[in-house]
Amino acid sequence: MDILGDEFMGDRLPARSRLNPAPSQVWRGITMRRPVDVGWAAWLDVCVRGPPYAARMRSEASVLHLDLDAFFASVEQRDKPSLRGKPVVVGGVGGRGVVATASYEARRYGVRSAMSTREARSRCPHAAFLSGRFHAYRAASEQVMTTLRELSPLVEPLSLDEAFVDLAAADLADLSVDTVTRVAEELRAAVTDVTGGLTASVGVGSSKFIAKVASDLDKPDGLVVVSPGTERDLLRPMHVTVIPGVGPATAERLRRAGIHTVADLETVSEGELVRILGNAQGHGLHRLARADDDRPVVSEREAKSVSVEGTYDTDLTDRRLMEGLLTRQSGAVAKRLRAHSLSGRTVTLKLRLHDFTTLSRSVTLPSPTDHGGTIARLARGLLTDIDTSGGVRLLGVGVSGLADWVQEDLFGIDDDPDDGWGPDDDVPDLPTDRQRTWAPGSDVVHATLGPGWVWGSGRGVVTVRFETRDSPAGPVRSFAVDDPELTPAH
DNA sequence: TCTGGGGTCCTAGGACCC
DNA sequence: TCTGGGGTCCTAGGACCC
Numbered sequence: 454m455d456i457l458g459d460e461f462m463g464d465r466l467p468a469r470s471r472l473n474p475a476p477s478q479v480w481r482g483i484t485m486r487r488p489v490d491v492g493w494a495a496w497l498d499v500c501v502r503g504p505p506y507a508a509r510m511r512s513e514a515s516v517l518h519l520d521l522d523a524f525f526a527s528v529e530q531r532d533k534p535s536l537r538g539k540p541v542v543v544g545g546v547g548g549r550g551v552v553a554t555a556s557y558e559a560r561r562y563g564v565r566s567a568m569s570t571r572e573a574r575s576r577c578p579h580a581a582f583l584s585g586r587f588h589a590y591r592a593a594s595e596q597v598m599t600t601l602r603e604l605s606p607l608v609e610p611l612s613l614d615e616a617f618v619d620l621a622a623a624d625l626a627d628l629s630v631d632t633v634t635r636v637a638e639e640l641r642a643a644v645t646d647v648t649g650g651l652t653a654s655v656g657v658g659s660s661k662f663i664a665k666v667a668s669d670l671d672k673p674d675g676l677v678v679v680s681p682g683t684e685r686d687l688l689r690p691m692h693v694t695v696i697p698g699v700g701p702a703t704a705e706r707l708r709r710a711g712i713h714t715v716a717d718l719e720t721v722s723e724g725e726l727v728r729i730l731g732n733a734q735g736h737g738l739h740r741l742a743r744a745d746d747d748r749p750v751v752s753e754r755e756a757k758s759v760s761v762e763g764t765y766d767t768d769l770t771d772r773r774l775m776e777g778l779l780t781r782q783s784g785a786v787a788k789r790l791r792a793h794s795l796s797g798r799t800v801t802l803k804l805r806l807h808d809f810t811t812l813s814r815s816v817t818l819p820s821p822t823d824h825g826g827t828i829a830r831l832a833r834g835l836l837t838d839i840d841t842s843g844g845v846r847l848l849g850v851g852v853s854g855l856a857d858w859v860q861e862d863l864f865g866i867d868d869d870p871d872d873g874w875g876p877d878d879d880v881p882d883l884p885t886d887r888q889r890t891w892a893p894g895s896d897v898v899h900a901t902l903g904p905g906w907v908w909g910s911g912r913g914v915v916t917v918r919f920e921t922r923d924s925p926a927g928p929v930r931s932f933a934v935d936d937p938e939l940t941p942a943h
Numbered sequence: 944t945c946t947g948g949g950g951t952c953c954t955a956g957g958a959c960c961c
Numbered sequence: 962t963c964t965g966g967g968g969t970c971c972t973a974g975g976a977c978c979c
Contacts, residue, residue, distance in 0.1 A: 544947075766944090
């Protein structure tokens, strides 16, 4: 039975784990066998989430969370002394910009992250409004992350200004509250030193959740260490929104069920939470409400998607302009994919209409691409079905289903003379309507008009690139067509 | 002219396969 | 010629995070 059990897990579950061995690594290489007294459902749970009978929570405060204070604004004040002590707002400065970071001086006027810049200007007209210098932020962030890695090899950056550090992987004498307090204070000083004056708020606790809550308790420039055993008392009086994953929508659903605080949440059964919030969130919240969090600190994460989007100061209505913007965005996405040696199979078009409704449309190729032209053609193709007559405020392109290789590299497209696309080959008919993409799975995936032609009304000779299963940037052929939907671009 | 940009994860339905 | 169930893949949308 045990052997059967191992085979079962080895065969089925790992489809994901083998490719993407994520949190399961907490088990530190221990091969786990299903004990005879544990049922299958419970065993699955063990394999996915970790051992339930081992201590789920760490017994020591060994997870540290560091959060740089008002990061973007602080970098600006550091680099420009005239801004020190004054309200600084970094974010979008255009007509539709929002605040990314407000300095503490600006926060006194009610300026907050995610507020529209328009609103921020009306609340604090004398603030300095800056659009941001991301190279400087990235450089400062790197200095900080390097400092964290000197303390422990296990550092998980969450963004430019935030990271978890696993102190259990650090070379410390012990993990007592006194020791981690001292280490955390030294770390804060080191961060300020290496960045030339930036301050950080730090929280330390027995889990990611507790460390993050703790770092919020004494901002800015503070340190809170939560003693093991006191976690639940700390959380009980807090509003449910302290729990990561509980935003405005979830908080409202909970409020309607009479649940406001973590203490309220503790009294609700797991089944009831699942009923209110669905499976994943219900189970997750039931655990977090009890400070039950064994998520490991993970240093390397694989990217799952790459995207570029833009919100325009005035709504777009010109389709040709939108196609041009998509082409440019696709090129940027492709460039970033190639910079990371990635390619992806699914291309997603994103639109936000004038009334803020958000749409997405996607297609999946048989093999991954990192080719800007291919991404652009697919994105423009997806746009053709959408009614944009009311105006479009946001346009974007993304690629997901990422692989760390490109099929064209493995099966060169030009060096096989008998690749089935010679001059005498039987080439499929051109599409006669505006539809330019074939169903995935057919041999020809996509055909695109060559330069000089757009879809419209007319007829003539067109150049078409055929994209096939095996060659996404396939052969180019010319055709005489008699298609009233086709017209020269000039 | 209220509401960014870059992500992650989850849900739900349909197609398809065994 | 009807009744399944499970699993995977794909698409669309939504919540959430920094």
